[in-house]
Amino acid sequence: MRSERRIRAVAVAAAAISVTLLASGCSASGGTASASGDDIELTVTTFGTFGYDDLYKEYEAANPGVTIKATNIDTGGNARTDAFTKIASGGLADVVAIEEGWLGSIMEVSDSFTDLKDYGIEDRKDDWVDWKYAQGTDADGRVIGYGTDIGPEGICYNGKLLEAAGMPSDREGVAELLGGEDATWQDYFKVGEQYKAATGKAWYDQSSFVWNAMVNQLDEGYYTADGALNVEGNAELQERWGWLADAAAAGLPAGSPRWDWNGGTDFVNGDFATFMCPGWMLGVMKGSIEQGGGDASTGWDFADVFPGGAANWGGAWLTVPTESEHPKEAAALADWLTQPEQQIKQFEAAGTFPSTVKAQDQLAADATPNELFNDAPVGAILASRAKGVVAQFKGPDDSVIQENVFQVAADQMDSGEANGDQAWSNAMDLLKELIKE
Template sequence: MSVMRRRNRLVALAAASALVLGVAACGSDDGDSGSSAGGKPDKLVIETVGEFGYDELVKQYEKQSGIKIELRKTAQLNEYRPKIVRSLATGKGIADVVALEEGVLNEFKLNPTNWADLTPLVADHSKEYLPWKWELGKSGDGRLIGLPTDVGSLAVCYRSDLFKAAGLPTEREAVTALWPDWDKFIETGKKYRTATGKGMLDSVTTAASAISMQAGGDIFYDAEDNLIADKSPAVKTAWDTALKMVDANITAKTATWSPEWSAGFKQGTFAATFCPSWMLGIVRDNSGPENKGKWDVAGVPGGVGNWGGSWLAVPERGKHKAEAAKLAEFLTNASSQVAAFKLKGPLPTNLEALKNAEFQAYTDPYFNDAPTGKIFGGSVESIKPIHLGPKHQAVKEQAMEPALRAYENGEASAKAAWEQFTKDAVTQGAF
């Protein structure tokens, strides 16, 4: 694989950015929020991907501000990113507050002028969050373009009833002890397959994501944002371990985010998935009320890991940047982060929230009263910051995952799958 220099990518990006901004200048700002006679907006729109736990918080903000809040959610990141790009380019349907997931944050930071500098719009909160999380919300020119929301501390969500049927332990401490490392996790999956005839794990791609995120540091790009997908130790470890899982036949072969995957939670198609804190709400919603208490949360093989997390940004072309910044500030404060965690699971990055007694003592009734505050919160200090290059999400979802699924489904040999991945990574990682 040829290494593409960051300088060349920035030149290409600059040209693309000029085009986008040119289109934007000609377009009309027909966002959804209007203004009252006094200048205060009648409505503000929040755009998020996945579950952020804001459903009740926006109702609270409506009461205290008198502003109607519309919460727009997109389930999948590969649909969300193009939607945001289009709104920035055309001004049509642009939201007032936009969630930027870590997989696309660096790409958007390369053109920070699309985003308002929040520094003059909010109080100085720089000492209130995990230091590395706060710094990642800044662009290269020093603009604060994102206020920190969550971080994706890792665990394993598992169906205790299905484990019991397979003759495996069901108590979370005993389940955690089953897999101190990835080889032991594979052994457990083989036992589950022998007992049930089914795959224990949902998909090879969730495993690859979890393993690569555990390493910390560089994944698909090095510190200079050179594409290193075929040379990255984190990628190679994740790839080799994922192939071992396929060879051991421990997966249910459900493509992540597919309709079959979503239905599989409720139908018992698989008994485990790798579960960053934000995934709790997705597991709950997909599994339905009839499976309350059947799911539980155990430790992840190999210790901790950091998979996911976001920031709230305000588009520069938004009509009500000052009010939007206040809303983002409210949604990311300590009490709001605790409330969001209790509702949908996104793990706080606000230091006060992480020390909050209610957060630390919280047990999730859906997950068999698992002490999720302790399980996820206890690992935050051990999380290693990761470096995601500008097109990380595209390389992951359009190159690595399709190649792994091809091997998982018997459509490609290990050699052919690797060649497919490295070839597609060049295309997806380029600007």
């Protein structure tokens, strides 16, 4: 299954097309046991906002002799580059987080990772929603990942801004405004045009996140279910690109820089009124709002509605590379971090919605208010948004196509550098340049 040529090619391509990798300081995998053989260091590499810091301390306290050395890389794209560079050259951590968008490429080198059935993961199979467990299983039936979160999506919106535009600002009213259970992208963009006309301001931050949400709703995205590239000549993709192009031409995106949002000030200053929100993005948004000097009074809220219906964006798995010197201990840590009890704590710390059924049910029942989002019961809303979510097959270069093909073209539309047809043509040129079948 493993192809050294493929590993080198993916590592080189990822390094060439990714933004400069944040210096992560990852150590070589495995710690060094003490002379007594009792003390070990376990290294862990995650990315983005995982909410694990307090859990690491809790695990260390409950397991004397175990020290966790954690590295968190800024984005999933940079984590992909880091992982494939180290698969090719060595130096993976004992536990490595894998993101949904590049799981397909990991599956092509899945024998670089431990079969977790050797450590009893099959006994927990029913803990997860079935498609999450299945996604972590390779073509040979080896299970290489403990599921962490999934990414059901709702709409984050700024109630103060909608109220100023003469629109409903309560959660139920906003859901109805956008079409309720039958919400469509046409509804979303139509309301955006009304908001733009009333305020002169943008409706959402930038187009690539909207595009990603649209693609994730399709039965098949950039790849067919049997692994064939599925972009050129794809009528469903082209139709949605047309919707997005019309919205960009109408001035609905603010053109905010992704993952920075001008130091978070775009969230605070009212530069846009709505935002695509999978569960994990709530934690990202919280950090950005606070960085920009905002708080609960800034006006953000979370509605149980999403254009086009149920969608999943993101989610991750914890893997144990075969090069780990402590696979048993690493698997035990990954197992513990993904237990329902820990997934609840992870959600409370970072907004990441659990992939385990028990944790989902608890969040739905508790309906705990989130102060930053106007006391919205975000866990219960995400549980509602998770209904009907079906995992989309992600091919080996899925994240590359999203980040280095369509993200680039979407930015061109937002800036006015290209219209929809030109941007699509540019995307096809990039696709041919970067993706070799």
